[in-house]
Amino acid sequence: GGPAVRLESPEGGGGRRAGIAVPPTRRYRLRDGCWVLCALLVCFADGASDLWLAAHYYVRGQRWWFGLTLLFVLLPSLVVQLLSFRWFVYDFAISTKDSAASTKDSARGPRGCCRLCVWVLQGLIHLLQLGQVWRYLRALYLGLQSRWQAEHRRRHFYWRMMFESADISMLRLLETFLKSAPQLVLQLSIMVQQNSIDPLQGLSASASLVSLAWMIASYQKVLRDSREDKMPMSYKGAVVQILWHLFTIAARAIAFALFASVFQLYFGIFIVTHWCIMTFWIIQGETDFCMSKWEEIIYNMVVGIIYIFCWFNVKEGRSRYRMCIYYIITLSENAALTVLWFLYYDRKTTSDFDALILVCVVSSSFALGIFFMFIYYCLLHPNGPMFGPHATGCIFRQQPAPAPASPTDAVTSPPRSLPRTTGGERDGAPGERDSCVPVFQVRPCPAPAPAARAPRTEGPVIRIDLPRKKYPAWDAHFIDRRLRKTILALEYASPTTPRLQYRTAGAPQEVLEYETTV
Numbered sequence: 001g002g003p004a005v006r007l008e009s010p011e012g013g014g015g016r017r018a019g020i021a022v023p024p025t026r027r028y029r030l031r032d033g034c035w036v037l038c039a040l041l042v043c044f045a046d047g048a049s050d051l052w053l054a055a056h057y058y059v060r061g062q063r064w065w066f067g068l069t070l071l072f073v074l075l076p077s078l079v080v081q082l083l084s085f086r087w088f089v090y091d092f093a094i095s096t097k098d099s100a101a102s103t104k105d106s107a108r109g110p111r112g113c114c115r116l117c118v119w120v121l122q123g124l125i126h127l128l129q130l131g132q133v134w135r136y137l138r139a140l141y142l143g144l145q146s147r148w149q150a151e152h153r154r155r156h157f158y159w160r161m162m163f164e165s166a167d168i169s170m171l172r173l174l175e176t177f178l179k180s181a182p183q184l185v186l187q188l189s190i191m192v193q194q195n196s197i198d199p200l201q202g203l204s205a206s207a208s209l210v211s212l213a214w215m216i217a218s219y220q221k222v223l224r225d226s227r228e229d230k231m232p233m234s235y236k237g238a239v240v241q242i243l244w245h246l247f248t249i250a251a252r253a254i255a256f257a258l259f260a261s262v263f264q265l266y267f268g269i270f271i272v273t274h275w276c277i278m279t280f281w282i283i284q285g286e287t288d289f290c291m292s293k294w295e296e297i298i299y300n301m302v303v304g305i306i307y308i309f310c311w312f313n314v315k316e317g318r319s320r321y322r323m324c325i326y327y328i329i330t331l332s333e334n335a336a337l338t339v340l341w342f343l344y345y346d347r348k349t350t351s352d353f354d355a356l357i358l359v360c361v362v363s364s365s366f367a368l369g370i371f372f373m374f375i376y377y378c379l380l381h382p383n384g385p386m387f388g389p390h391a392t393g394c395i396f397r398q399q400p401a402p403a404p405a406s407p408t409d410a411v412t413s414p415p416r417s418l419p420r421t422t423g424g425e426r427d428g429a430p431g432e433r434d435s436c437v438p439v440f441q442v443r444p445c446p447a448p449a450p451a452a453r454a455p456r457t458e459g460p461v462i463r464i465d466l467p468r469k470k471y472p473a474w475d476a477h478f479i480d481r482r483l484r485k486t487i488l489a490l491e492y493a494s495p496t497t498p499r500l501q502y503r504t505a506g507a508p509q510e511v512l513e514y515e516t517t518v
Helices: 030-059 063-101 112-127 131-148 151-194 199-225 235-262 264-284 293-306 320-344 352-380 477-493
Strands: 409-411 461-467 499-503
Touching: 030 063, 030 131, 030 151, 030 199, 030 235, 063 112, 063 131, 063 151, 112 131, 131 151, 151 199, 151 235, 151 293, 199 235, 235 264, 235 320, 235 352, 264 293, 320 352
Parallel strands: 461 499
Antiparallel strands: 409 499
């Protein structure tokens, strides 16, 4: 009797569908703050252990290992800090313009000396490579403020916290795969070549591995928590995801280290070939995350680096087949690399017994990772278990049919970003994007006779002359961040939460009612 809604998971899950999936009311809890503190601890441990190990190599006169270890620390950190500072510059410029435009009295806006102090402070923070630490502390502060404020201000601070968490998750994910992943392979290769494990080497490799697994799970959790039309991921599910990625990445890194200890040149050729194939596969999937074609290609190339080590879903829909193909390829590669090392390793430095132990570690670690992956999808997926007597693949809940309303696509939760619009879509013709049902769109019963639309008086409405994005892309920061400030400003000034009204192909006349776009 009621409307049907399609709801898909960013982790995949085979495009499961349900009647209505109603997420619980989001509130900031103390365990959320503990999660942020643990993430900050992982970030500190990863960076500090690498720097300590680099100093250890320098003192022992191992300048080659010192240079490589320090390079994998400083270069990714510089890239991420520059990106973080660029986002700060854009956010601060928008907030300054909004403050100046929203008040007639210039004294009420931020003064020049205050703006200068903020610029100097943020420049010093990013120069000291502490941009992510600042964002973690800011997210923690905003989350605690959402607990202490009244209901209206609670939502305001909560969404500011979610926006900050989205940024730090993207930055940390980029840093871990540019820094922690190559650092892990480097230290494991050194251990295999030296046939010994220094305590600092083990500490650095362990911190890098935990950082990789943590950030993938944390990214997926924030991805779900930041959307009110998605079921949030529990901390049990996040922990199991950490174990899933921890063991699969460990098996992958050990296989890389074993092969690289014997075939250095061929290992480089293998990595470049694998990256090219994965990047081409991602591009063939026609992802749509960025605002231009070239930005999209660069994004796909970065994701190709992630695919060297682990699975990372970049397209919503039926992902189980893509994931199975990826893990079959990964299993074959791990087996081939390990077998080649076992056939040609140096018998003078490594005994046959130790070699068999390393082969068993690679195989058992990968098997454990796949086991935890099945545990997550079968028991702890936010949309419900995939198998079992009560498995539905998602949660079915029924709601009463909504009252007749305007044929607009309106939601009450801030979106992550907006899509590109083709020329045909701007002219009112449905484009390729509108040929499928959006992520959260009600398919009503046969429409009744047209009725006069009552004027909206329930609160502010942000009308957007663009179709709604099917996947939350946090990379389209220019449009996304301008919309963030508008939402937060309206929500702070209005007693009711602003609604977002998107363009829909089924109601082109709605677009003619307004001209202003985001």
